[in-house]
Amino acid sequence: MEEWYLKKGSLAIKKYEKRTEIEAKQADEKIKHCLTCQRCFMTIILKGKRLGIEHFSNFPTYGKQKEECETCQIRRKLKNLNAK
Numbered sequence: 001m002e003e004w005y006l007k008k009g010s011l012a013i014k015k016y017e018k019r020t021e022i023e024a025k026q027a028d029e030k031i032k033h034c035l036t037c038q039r040c041f042m043t044i045i046l047k048g049k050r051l052g053i054e055h056f057s058n059f060p061t062y063g064k065q066k067e068e069c070e071t072c073q074i075r076r077k078l079k080n081l082n083a084k
């Protein structure tokens with residue numbers, strides 16, 4: 001019985017490791033560079049649900065897709081509203 005558990009456990013770990021590997025790869029592709037705040041950011045999506053964005057300071061920006069982050073977009077919109 002114990003052996004069966006161990007077998008199942010290691011299989012689960014392997015599965016988990018593979019999944020995090022894929023997630024890490026996807027994460028790297030999804031990291032974008034915001035030119036407004038000069039930071040890298042990524043949208044955190046968990047099980048298809050958008051949780052928010054995370055900023056990374058001191059993250060290499062080379063080769064990253066350029067896109068304004070949500071924080072800057074909102075900030076800019078607010079600024080425009082206040083300017084009116």
Ligand SMILES: [Zn+2]
Pocket residue numbers: 034035036037038039068069070071072073
């Ligand atoms: Zn930004």
